[in-house]
Amino acid sequence: MSSTLLKMGALSWFAISQNHQYWRLISCLSLHVGLIHLFVNIVCLLFVGIKLEQKFGSGKLGSIFFLSGLGGSIFGELFLEHRISAGASIPLFGLLGAMLSDLITNFTVYNLKCASFTVVVLLCMVNLTIGIFPDNDNFSHFWGFIFGLLLGFVLLMEPQYGWGSKIIPPDRNPQVVSKYNGYQHVLWVGAVILLIVGYIVGIILIARGIDGSSHCTWCHYLSCIPSPWWKCDAEQQKSGQASCTYVMSGGYMFMRCLNNQRTQLYNGLFSISSLKVLCGRLCK
CATH class of the missing domain: 3.30.720 (Signal recognition particle alu RNA binding heterodimer, srp9/1)
Structure with a gap:
């Protein structure tokens, strides 16, 4: 399985950092480990992807899907060491992060808050469980979620107080009501800065061939927990x-x-x- 995934474009520290096959950072985003992995990803897209696309459009959804997947694969590559990874779940974790940012930034205008939060938590738990099997990488999943969260703060911001509609509170003058709350501006600026710094730092570390696993002795447990069925x-x-x-x-x-x-x-x-x-x- 590992050799087949490698030929198809899976993440590999040696192939990317030593052979400079940077295209793997993108090609890995379309690879699945097996039928269970594929099925869980389809369910994730049905519950999260369709909902976000209907609300924000395919352009924003596609941008988050690709950019969060790229960010997750960049930082995941740094901690792969001698393993390889199929990364189709990375952009899906990005969508889960974006859904959480939507809940945070648009809390006052969001319907079914508890149900949406529960879906995010359950899907994250299922995908993280799959991540402990061979040829998966929970470290990439984690960073895909973080990049998706930040991208959601940037791309999924919605006007508050029902701007431009009859929902504006009667005690507020529509001429002076801001489209966005103060915390939304803070989240937007902070997310933009962190995204720029994150992509730049990640690319520099890959170009220098840094092996992050040598600086983190416990990171491998994120992707492999000892069990009677397989060995770490x-x-x-x-x-x-x-x-x-x-x-x-x-x-x-x-x-x-x-x-x-x-x-x-x-x-x-x-x-x-x-x-x-x-x-x-x-x-x-």
Whole structure:
């Protein structure tokens, strides 16, 4: 599964930071791990995407979908280390973040507040649960949600007090009533600044080949929680058996031994048996 996803354009720290395949930051947004992943994403789009599109239009929805997905894949790539990730859920977390920002900024004119908030929480919990399975990345999901939240503050702001309608309170003069509340202006300005800084910093870190996982020893637990059904890297290292991960791209193979963290770059094509031999030598 991992090698197939890699060929189709999945996120990979080595492929992007070392081979400069930056197109993967976008191509990964269309990849699913399996039928369950695909089904949950479809449900998410039905409950959140359609609602936001009907309210704000396809232009704003498409912008949030793409830009939040890009932001999530940028910061997710920094913490992938030797893993790969299919990122179709990243922009969906962006839509969930945008829906939450809609609830916050347009609270006074929003209908069914509790129901909408409950939908956001439930869908986030389901997608985060799927994120602990192989070839998913909850770190990317988290940042996709953050970028979607900020983009929602910028693009989904609605006038308050029923501006331009008969809902304006009778004690207020329509000539002096502001279209937006003060907190809306603060959120808009703050979100614009954070978005600009976030994209710039993320791109610079990728260009420099920074490996964020080396500076965060606990981040891998966001994407892999030990269980009886699968093993995380830490468990594989404790077992003492030779265990390696590898990424193939452009005729090269980057291999990492999980036991001693040694790495090696190879050139050529390798069979499964030869991969086991190389792994044993690298971990010896």
